[in-house]
Amino acid sequence: MTAANGGRAPARWLIMGARPLGGDPADILIEGTTIAAVMPAEAGGADVADDTVTVLDASNLIALPGLVDLHAHLREPGREDAETVASGTAAAALGGFTAIHAMANTEPVADTAGVVEQVWRLGRQAGNCDVRPVGAVTAGLGGAQLAELGAMADSAARVRVFSDDGQCVADATLMRRALEYVKAFDGVIAQHAQEPRLTAGAQVNEGEISARLGLTGWPAVAEEAIVARDCLLAAHVGSAVHICHTSTAGSVEIIRWAKSKGWQVTAEVTPHHLLLTDDLAVGYDPVYKVNPPLRTAADVAALRAALADGTIDCVATDHAPHPAESKETEWSQASFGMTGLETALRVVHEAMVSTGLLDWSGVADRMSVRPAAIGRIGAPAVGLGDQRHGCPIAPGSPANLVLYDPEPIAPVDPTAHVSRSRNTAFAGLKLPGRVVATFLRGRPTVLNGRLAR
Ligand SMILES: [Zn+2]
Numbered sequence: 001m002t003a004a005n006g007g008r009a010p011a012r013w014l015i016m017g018a019r020p021l022g023g024d025p026a027d028i029l030i031e032g033t034t035i036a037a038v039m040p041a042e043a044g045g046a047d048v049a050d051d052t053v054t055v056l057d058a059s060n061l062i063a064l065p066g067l068v069d070l071h072a073h074l075r076e077p078g079r080e081d082a083e084t085v086a087s088g089t090a091a092a093a094l095g096g097f098t099a100i101h102a103m104a105n106t107e108p109v110a111d112t113a114g115v116v117e118q119v120w121r122l123g124r125q126a127g128n129c130d131v132r133p134v135g136a137v138t139a140g141l142g143g144a145q146l147a148e149l150g151a152m153a154d155s156a157a158r159v160r161v162f163s164d165d166g167q168c169v170a171d172a173t174l175m176r177r178a179l180e181y182v183k184a185f186d187g188v189i190a191q192h193a194q195e196p197r198l199t200a201g202a203q204v205n206e207g208e209i210s211a212r213l214g215l216t217g218w219p220a221v222a223e224e225a226i227v228a229r230d231c232l233l234a235a236h237v238g239s240a241v242h243i244c245h246t247s248t249a250g251s252v253e254i255i256r257w258a259k260s261k262g263w264q265v266t267a268e269v270t271p272h273h274l275l276l277t278d279d280l281a282v283g284y285d286p287v288y289k290v291n292p293p294l295r296t297a298a299d300v301a302a303l304r305a306a307l308a309d310g311t312i313d314c315v316a317t318d319h320a321p322h323p324a325e326s327k328e329t330e331w332s333q334a335s336f337g338m339t340g341l342e343t344a345l346r347v348v349h350e351a352m353v354s355t356g357l358l359d360w361s362g363v364a365d366r367m368s369v370r371p372a373a374i375g376r377i378g379a380p381a382v383g384l385g386d387q388r389h390g391c392p393i394a395p396g397s398p399a400n401l402v403l404y405d406p407e408p409i410a411p412v413d414p415t416a417h418v419s420r421s422r423n424t425a426f427a428g429l430k431l432p433g434r435v436v437a438t439f440l441r442g443r444p445t446v447l448n449g450r451l452a453r
Helices: 085-094 113-126 149-154 172-185 208-213 220-237 249-260 271-275 278-283 297-309 344-353 360-374
Strands: 012-020 026-031 034-040 054-057 062-065 067-072 097-102 130-133 188-191 241-243 265-269 401-411 430-440 443-447
Touching (some): 012 401, 062 360, 067 085, 067 344, 085 097, 097 430, 113 149, 149 172, 172 188, 172 220, 188 220, 208 278, 220 241, 249 265, 249 297, 265 360, 271 297, 271 344, 297 344, 344 360, 344 430
Parallel strands (some): 012 054, 012 062, 097 130, 188 241, 241 265
Antiparallel strands (some): 012 026, 026 034, 401 430
């Protein structure tokens, strides 16, 4: 054993009997920050058990590459009453994530190298998962002039994903310039597709439910018009656009068409848009108020099918913590958004695996491999070393893993969540599965379903 850390041997873990991607049982040996070996358990397993290795019995647990979230709101700096980088990344680790992208709509806005480096450093200090700051597209999310995209890309945070999320980059000329700008460093513009004039005062999906409740409707076309425009702009410029929280069947059709042209278009869907529908608003409980709004059962079916066939690339949580006073109020006054990091894998299990639409290999692809690639931290990323994510569970990969027990079925209990906010729309809902352990570069962040530190 070579001395890798001040004369001490590197930490070694032997994860016994786990099922990589839901396949046959295997023993996974971790040495230091890296997966050293993956051996079929049937072959008598690994012959490395000695007192220098910590053995973890993972019988019947599914092993997936550490999950990657392209879309989370960590609220720091500025709204630490709702969430901090430390609490949000703890929630992420408990959900099986090893890397998350932190949206730019903080106070101040993450629109300079200084703010994105602050968020990146807070993530390193917390140590729960890697934090990839998303830079704002426009200064102050104001939609009027481009932010310092190049400075953020060149900063220590190495920003590659830019978004005004919460706001749409509505000005077509600005969107075009942003797409042109990020081409130079292989960046991507993540668009919150919401035509502002068509959604002024909108509260719920426009349709039967909005009419019945007397709330201003949010038409599907307000999303689809921007999705179509930005696919065309990305093609025109030869740059990359990513569609945030796709929520309508029509958006799916446009994205499918754009991909058929070979354009650089990717898309995400949230767990809640895969499971919940707009009729939940009939009780006027603002826990179901979210942007974009919950849609119809037909939209949910189209989103599931699109995630299954790869038209939608990945699941992203849009984790949006809010303090109780912002959500426990009348519908029209309440904030948009719901938490999601601690429930995402269980919801995807329910919506996609239990329905036969995805197997565990598919879940690994849609929740780790593809989001890592879109965030420019995927397996082939050059120069990132062991900072890569979405890598195969194979020797030489960074040891980023989640161990998941698919068997238990239990109601979601928000009081057990470590997010500072409790606005989960899944409270009390019976969901399958439990995250048992999460490893970040060979170090457990979660063990036995609890934070490891
Ligand atoms: Zn958004």
